[in-house]
Amino acid sequence: MDEDNEHLEEDFYQFLNVPKKAPQEEITNAYRRLSRIYHPDKHTDPLRKKEAEVLFNKTKKAYEVLSDAHKRAIYDNLGTKGLETEGWEIVQRTKTPQEIREEYERLAQQKEERRLLQRTNPKSSITVSIDATELFSPYEDEYDEFGGSSSFPSIDVKGMSFSQSIEAPLTLKDTAFMSGNLSTQRGTGGGSVNVSLRRITSPEGWAEVDLGFGSGLSLSAKGFRNLTRRTFTNISGIITSTDRGITLGFVSTLAHQLDKNTVGYLTYKGGGASSMSTMLVRDTERYRTQANIVLGIPHSFISISYCHKLEKHNGRLRGALKAGTFGAIVEYGLERKVSEHSSLALAMSVGVPTGVMLKIKLSRGNQAYNFPIHLCEEVLPSPIFYGTVAPLVALIIVRRLIVEPYMQQQKAKDIERHRAMHHSQMMTRRREAEIAIDLMKETYRRIIDDEENRKGLIVTKAVYGKWIDLNHRDLNDALTDVTIPLQCLVKDSKLILHEGSKSQLPGFYDPCMGEDKSLYVQYSFHGVPHEVTVQDADSLRIPKQSHRKQT
Structure with missing residues (x-):
């Protein structure tokens, strides 16, 4: 994409320093305040008058857009590109702001329909089952009949499976799905193909019909319906025809939202393996926990799982316990995001009679690669220890030596590309900022005199840009001094910057x-020094008692 096709968006609200829901009076006052600084008639020097005219026109443009209900509605929805549309092709000038928003939503819906028709949303999964039980087998002789060490234990691939699915949106209400899978286990294989059609019947539900081909022919119907604001049901039935005859299956789920974060489920399964289960799920910003009780044929069990969300580290810690007539399993693991679109999950499963298993899952976009590795048929300390420690050490090494350097290199390339694309606009804005500060100096001195007389708010130092520490050890070209423009925003010993x-x-x-930025401010209020640092997009209100410097 070249520079002609992509421009840095102007934020009129920020330029006037008003909130996005500012009333007309606040917009007018902001316009008048800047006009007193930038109006060409305020300057006698021809060069300054010409420079001031540029900034005054920018101020006037922001005011004209935000003070006109029609233009403001278009700008809020479409940005400056909507304002630049020739002949008002998007809306008619006679339409009200509400009608403009409705028109925009209609156009957005049409765009979404076109996008859906071009999207297939492919998903795939590959599973490779590995048998590594000889690594920790207690029955292998340590020495062969000649007194030497035994042969190196073998690691076998005992099974593989591949699955692929695509969706074909027909309309905003109708979607067709096609999926297929192939699998092989110890030399024996099979596969199936499924075709489904789902229709959104109302805002409260949908219905789906599925036809499958594989070892036999299957036909199923599914439906979802919101019964109340907090209750919904999901019902499905399936008929399968094979060489052994026809079998019927039925699944019905009733769910109720108990509170903001908790949902309870009651499920009945009928057919060859009947069961009744109840499940409780609680999902918050910090964790997700799930408890399940299943009574059925051939097995009944209880299970509980817990997932702690590590938002700061883009990861999750998981733990689960499952016990019933089949035996018992304990599972624990870690999921970590390794890049913007990729994540890696490691889990250890220890149980009876399954033994010890290491599960590795790599997700990349809509693709998933699963590697269940069977380490031991019995529960022994050594496979548990090595299966837990070795993958974690490998993950840390790969992340530090490969993933992080690669991500940093890609981020640096993206930043450089973005800067090169917008270089001329960046230089223009830099020049505009320098001119603005020069034009502000008279206003700055007046505000300083007023604040000093009342012992009010005086900005003694303000810098903006790449992260800085409070001792200014990192001042460089990635920072700019904004003491003067910040002081010019002070009114009645108060300074408010919006998000x-x-x-x-x-x-x-x-x-x-392209890099993270912050604003550092040193200021004096009633003769007492204060300081504060805020992130680029955060709001700021000063003075505050919490900003006071500790002596």
């Missing part, structure tokens, strides 16, 4: 596009 990038404020520009 949004500070680079759009008058006198500001982005000195390090």
Whole structure:
């Protein structure tokens, strides 16, 4: 994409330093405040008058858009590109702001329909089952009949399976699905193909019909329905025809939301293996826990699982316990995001009679690669220890030596590409910021005098850009001094900055596009020194008692 096709978006709200829901009076006051600084008639020097005219026109444009209900509605939905549409092709000038928003939503829906028709959303999964039980087998002789060590234990691939699915949206209500899978286990294989059609019958439910071909012919019907605001049901029935005859199956689930984060499920399964189960799921921002009781044929069991979400580290810790007539299994593991679109999950499963198994899952977009590795048929300490420690050590090494350097290199390339694409616009905005600061100096001195007389709010130092520490050890080209423009925003010994990038404020520009930025402010209030650092998009209100420097 070249620079002509992509432009840095202007934020009129930030430029005027007003919130997005600002009333007309607040917009007008912000416009008047900037006009007193930038109006060409305020300057006698021809060069300054010409420079001021550029910034005054920018101020006037922001005011004209935000003070006009029609233009503001278009700008809120489409940005400056919507305003630049020739001949008002998107909306008619006679339409109300509400009608403009409805028109925009209609156009967005049409765009979504076109996008759906072009999307197949392919999903695939590959599973490779590995038998590594000889590594920890207690029955292998340590020495052969000649007194030497035994042969190196073998690691076998005992099974593989492949599955693929695509969806073909026909309309916003109708979607067709096609899926297939192939599997082989110890030299014996099989496969199946399924075709489904789902229709959204109402805002409260959908219905689906599925036809499958494999070892036999199957026909199923599914339905979902919201019964109340907190209760829904899911019902499915299946008929399968094989060489052994026809079998019937039925599954019905009733669910109820108990509170904001908790849902209870009651499920009945009928057919060859009948069961009744109840499940309780609690999902919060920090964790997810699930408890399940199943009574059925041939097995009954209870299970409980817990997942702790590590938002700071883009990962999850999992643990589960399952016990019943089949035996018992304990499972624990870690899932970690290794890149923007990839994640790696490691889990250990220890149980009777299954033994010890290491499960590795790599997810990349809509693709999943599963590697269940059977380490031992019995529960022994050594396979549990090595199956837990070895993958974690390998994960740390791969992440530190390969993944993190690669991600940093890609991020640096993206930043450089973005900067090169917008270089001329960045230089223009930098020049505009320098001109704005120069034009603000008279206003700055006046505000300083007023605040000093009342012992009010005086900004003694303000820098904006790449992360800085409070001792200013990192001052460099990625920072810009914004003391003057910040002081010019002080009114009645108060300074309020609304949410949004500070680079759009008058006198500001982005000195390090694509990187995290912050604003550091030193100020004096009633003669007492204060300081604060906020992230680029955060709001800021000063003075505050919490900003006071500790002596």
